[in-house]
Amino acid sequence: MEAINIALGVLFGTPAILAAFAGVAYGIVGGAMPGISPSVAMALLVPFTFTMDPTTAIIMLASVYVGAEYGGSIPAILINTPGTNAAAATTIDGYALHQQGRGGEALGISLMAGVVGGLVGVIVLVALTGPLAKIALAFTPAAYFSLGILSLSVIASLTEGSLVKGLIMGVLGLMIATIGSDPISGVTRFTFGFPELFGGIHFVLVMMGVFAVSELLKQIGHRDEEQVERDSRIRLPKLRDWKRLWFPVSLGSALGTFEGITPGGGGAVASFLSYNEARRWSKHPEEFGKGSIEGIAAPEAANNTVAGTALIPTLSFGIPGSNSTAVLLGALLVHGMQPGPMLFAQNPKVMYGLYGGLFVANIAQLIIGLLIMTPCIWLVNRPKRYRLAAIYALVLSGVYSIDSSVLDLIVVLLAGVFGYVMKRLKFPMLPLVLGLMLGYMVESNFRRALLVSADDPMIFIQDRISLSLLALSALMIFGSAIWPSIKTIVLQRRRQPK
Amino acid sequence: MTVAKNDLMVGVVLIALAILYWLGADHIPNSILEGSIGADALPKMLGVALGILSLVLVLESFLAARAASAEGSHESPREGGWRTHRYALGMLCIGIGYVALVESIGYICAIAYLLAAVTLLAGGASRKVVIGFAVIGAIFFWALFVYVLEIRQPKGFWPDLWMSFRSTPAQSQSLLQLPSPHSAS
Structure with missing residues (x-):
């Protein structure tokens, strides 16, 4: 009851409702622009939130995430180009429906399935974050160190591509985090005489570089996208449609819950998984791929559920499972909050305000989703040259506003080049950002654990939670390393004639 | 250039980076505030970890490149170029x-x-x-x-130029000219 009072107090006592509406509107527009993923849209907004009250800032960023997950489906349906990775599954049946002249219906189903999925995500978030955070209270410094290692192992193992490349990026992130003052003794490291580096490299700069600038460097060489028809109108599903939609929406929400809680899963995996399962269980599987309304509802419910449930490991353990939640974690740290078990005790206003804000954001998605279609289509139709120029200007202006430092601009450009090169070489970016963010937690707890144990490294084995987490890390890495070989052997055996 | 060859080159560069980073960590001064595990402990561990992982990447890509050349397969050039x-x-x-x-x-x-x-x-x-x-x-x-947003952004030379226009001719001359060593006399 107290939590509800706090949430209502935040919603009606601060500009939180306005922030949720503004965040959703901006998120829908950002998500609708191909190339601007939810994480890029959020990263672009981070510098603007510095002057805001922390609760309003976090609600606004979380609302951007909610809005962007829906926004990604607009170009997916209208021009067969997903605005976000998570909307890729929506292109299959969404674009097919649009070609049949039912684009408005597809947009309406996407919106309603997204709203239902988003609300399910918020309910699961409220139910699970608190109990999980209480478990985290039993964690010692050794356990926190092992949790950091587990998070990096999980992300490196589950992100797309090579395990070794994922681990290398995680280690590089931790290495960047060692620049600046040592967390225990204050000794400066790898600063090369620059006093600006004594405080370390701000992860917001690296995030802006590897997510936003690298994307701009990639996009400038690509041709303009197809234009969206200007007369597209949204049409909400009718009651008889819901008789077919309730099951794929429920399925998508359930799978979105599971994938959101699992680090590295994310909206894209949840969407495709839901699409496949919806087809498997459908009474009309023959319609899938040719314009099935169930084929839109399931992935859209899934990726919008993930927007809520992905916050569970981020808020309870301080472990982001995706690029977008990594940006949100960064914003929490910028505003002086340490995610984890103490977040509820120290910042109840922010936590319960966030729950309320996310609820409002999902309602706002329904209202704004109906209203924003025309301006959104106008913006998506702007030639790419103007969009890229405006985004580049926004990135560099925002970065300078962090510390009024030209060195920050140089760091962002360097991070952008690094991100561009590494993406071309198929190195994943999330382990790098995660390593950078978790660097302080990993090192300070590593050193504290050793101080407590008089430099005895056995403390990491003697602590039961720490041992379990390290064993899980080893299992994840070992499993990911041998899984491709097992898969190849199984496939070869299946292909062999009997 | 194939993916395997690219990875091979990146792996070699990363090994060099790991060595340089480890050497840099070795030069981190000790503090009286720390125990036997100092500020250089984690960086040295990370240097070793990067070196080992880069070596694995080099070996993986070397084997992949050899297998590809043995099969005579050619990878298509990367998108865009x-x-x-x-x-x-x-x-x-x-x-x-x-x-x-x-x-x-x-x-x-x-x-x-x-x-x-x-x-x-x-x-x-x-x-x-x-x-x-x-x-x-x-x-x-x-x-x-x-x-x-009331965020400070660089103003450049414009305020100085504006001030020089707004001040009197004598003041603007003194703003634009360097003080002469004889001016005091």
Whole structure:
């Protein structure tokens, strides 16, 4: 009851409702622009939130995430180009429906399935974050160190591509985090005489570089996208449609819950998984791929559920499972909050305000989703040259506003080049950002654990939670390393004639 | 160049980086505030970890390249190629230009330059439209950051120039001229 009072107090006592509406509107527009993923849209907004009250800032960023997950489906349906990775599954049946002249219906189903999925995500978030955070209270410094290692192992193992490349990026992130003052003794490291580096490299700069600038460097060489028809109108599903939609929406929400809680899963995996399962269980599987309304509802419910449930490991353990939640974690740290078990005790206003804000954001998605279609289509139709120029200007202006430092601009450009090169070489970016963010937690707890144990490294084995987490890390890495070989052997055996 | 060869090169570069990083960590001074595990402990561990992982990457890519050449398979060239890299380099140079200029010519002029340069690089717009977009865009960004969000951005030489115009001729002369060593006498 107290939590509800706090949430209502935040919603009606601060500009939180306005922030949720503004965040959703901006998120829908950002998500609708191909190339601007939810994480890029959020990263672009981070510098603007510095002057805001922390609760309003976090609600606004979380609302951007909610809005962007829906926004990604607009170009997916209208021009067969997903605005976000998570909307890729929506292109299959969404674009097919649009070609049949039912684009408005597809947009309406996407919106309603997204709203239902988003609300399910918020309910699961409220139910699970608190109990999980209480478990985290039993964690010692050794356990926190092992949790950091587990998070990096999980992300490196589950992100797309090579395990070794994922681990290398995680280690590089931790290495960047060692620049600046040592967390225990204050000794400066790898600063090369620059006093600006004594405080370390701000992860917001690296995030802006590897997510936003690298994307701009990639996009400038690509041709303009197809234009969206200007007369597209949204049409909400009718009651008889819901008789077919309730099951794929429920399925998508359930799978979105599971994938959101699992680090590295994310909206894209949840969407495709839901699409496949919806087809498997459908009474009309023959319609899938040719314009099935169930084929839109399931992935859209899934990726919008993930927007809520992905916050569970981020808020309870301080472990982001995706690029977008990594940006949100960064914003929490910028505003002086340490995610984890103490977040509820120290910042109840922010936590319960966030729950309320996310609820409002999902309602706002329904209202704004109906209203924003025309301006959104106008913006998506702007030639790419103007969009890229405006985004580049926004990135560099925002970065300078962090510390009024030209060195920050140089760091962002360097991070952008690094991100561009590494993406071309198929190195994943999330382990790098995660390593950078978790660097302080990993090192300070590593050193504290050793101080407590008089430099005895056995403390990491003697602590039961720490041992379990390290064993899980080893299992994840070992499993990911041998899984491709097992898969190849199984496939070869299946292909062999009997 | 194939993915395996690229990975091989990256692996070698990363091994060199791991060695340099470890050597850098070895030079971190000790503090009286720390125990036997000092500020260099984690960086050295990370240096070793990067070295081992890079070695694994080199071995993986070496074996993949050998297997590919044995099978006689050729990978298709990467998407985009040098054309996209050239555009990316152009975009980067525009950013570097902005960094070099912003503190001297001021935010509003630097952002106008950035908007115009990116639009020209992307191509397809007439010069009049580019100039119009740059001017309107610069005013919009300046108003947004400086007036609405009250975030300080570099002013450049404009305030000094403005002051020199506003002051009296004698004052402006003293502002523009360096003091003479004989002026005191």
